[in-house]
Amino acid sequence: MENTALLKAIIDNAIDGIITINELGLIETINPSGCRLFNYEPAEVIGKNIAMLMPNPDSALHDGYLSAYRQTGKANIIGIGREVIGLRKDGVVFPFRLGISEVQFSGRKIYTGFIHDLTREKEAEEKLQDYAMHLEEQVEDRTRLLMESVKALEEAKEKVSYSLAHEKELSQMKSRFVSMASHEFRTPLSSIQLSAILVEKYAEQSDQLSIAKHIGKIKNCVSALTGILNDFLSLERLEAGKVSLSISEFDVVKFAEETTEEMQMIAKENQKIVYEHTGSLSLIRADQALLKNCIINLIGNAIKYSGQNTFIEFNTALTEYQLTVVIKDDGIGIPETDQKHLFEAFFRAHNTGNIPGTGLGLNIVARYTELMHGQINFKSKVDLGTSFTLIFPTNNG
Known part of the structure; x- marks a missing residue:
């Protein structure tokens, strides 16, 4: 009796569904997991043909298969x-x-019959396939952007080749580009390759936590490569004089909240971007794309140069005549001796160490700010953080 009770307890508490049928295909017993899988009470299925738990055409063919099995003994x-x-x-x-x-x-x-639900495994397989397809599309897009960037740099070289001073400047820029790109591209591409191999390995083991972890790494690396390419393309367009203002009216609060949500997704663990708006006005006329690029660059730097468990302040203030944007962090700060070079192309402060970056972001922000007839100011101290302030006319007059 004790063994019987133990066996019943094991069956009743089994994770998988367990169903017994007789030679006629009628259900005799079903355990609780089996009931949950099919959403039936025991009384609704016991005594019924097992075919009720199958969709067509399996349901219609089941009795024939069972009869053939009884006659031949083949499974x-x-x-x-x-x-x-x-x-x-x-x-x-x-x-x-x-x-x-x-x-x-x-x-x-x-x-x-022992029934193991494959719903989660199938969903994971589909997600993995979607991620792989999405990654392939992104790699194709980034490759195209890279080719466009290289082509654009060559075109820029041709345009300034008539001027010795510009030729020298372009040569120096190309040298910095090759040196920086060889390092900045190699690390994320190696990480993408390794993570892709590990994703394939963990997929065979249905290790969803490890799959999610490495897919996150792939997405972060792709995002980093996208940022690098965008910086190169922005620099080229600025050098070629292809950037012009496109003024439109928009709600700066809604715009800033959406930007905050986007940047929060790439923040470090427990980093919190806190947004606050001052003033009763919210509608402005400005170049939304250039303004967003400036804000994303500054918040991106705040994320990159601040540690985990920190706050990043993002404030906007709007009056009838001007928009003020302040982005403040408690990160590593900028050495005083480096501050005079901060907005130069490819310049990076000496305390950035192994933190990745192109040295182009602040140069682009400064030039976009100038195009929008604004001004940029900053305050910074090593280990105490940095605060950037952008001031723009609102073009509401």
């Missing part, structure tokens, strides 16, 4: 050793893996 019953589609009470179908064993009991044959 050709639907689903033995492979994936099967189940039919829930509400009509929803789901995939599961079915194992069947034959048991001789009290002079008759009983078939026991």
Whole structure:
């Protein structure tokens, strides 16, 4: 009796569904997990043909397979050793893996089916396929952007080749580009390659936590490469004089809140971007794209040069005549001796160490700010953080 009670407890608490049927295909027992899988109460299925738990055409063919099995003894019953589609009470179908064993009991044959729900595994496979497809598309896009960037740099070189001073400047820029790009591209590309290999490995083991971890690394690396390419393209367009203002009216509060949400997604662990607006006005006329580029660059730097568990302040203030944007962090700060070079192309402060970066972001911000007839100011102390202030006319007059 004790063994019987133990066996019943094991079956009742099994994670997988367990169903027994007789030689006629009628259900004799079903455990709680089996009931949950198919959304039936035991009384609704016991005594019924097992075919009720299958969608067509399996449902219609099941009795024929069972009859053939009784006559030949060959395991050709639907689903033995492979994936099967189940039919829930509400009509929803789901995939599961079915194992069947034959048991001789009290002079008759009983078939026991072990049902393992594959819904989560299938969803994970689909997500992985979607991520892989999305990654391929992004790699193609980034490759195209890189080719466009290289082509643009060559065109820029041709335009300034007539001037010795400009030729020298371009040569120096190209040298910095090659030196910086060889390092900045190699690290994320190596990380993408390694993470892709590990994702494939963990997919075979259905290790969803590890898959998610490495997919996150791939996405972060792709995002970093995108930022680098965008900086190069922005610099080229500025050098070629292709950037012009496109003024439109928009709600600066809604714009800033959306930008905050976007940047929060790439913040470090427990980093919090806190946004606040001052003033009753919110509608302005300005170049939204250039303003967003400036803000994203500054918040991106605040994220990059601040540690985990820190706050980044993002404030806007709007009056009838001007928009003020302040972005403040508690990060590593900028050495005083480096501050006079801060807005030069490819310049990076000496305390940035191994933190990745192109040295182009602040140069682009300063030049976009000038195009919008604004001004940029900053205050910074080493280990105490940095505060940038942008001031723009609102063009509301």
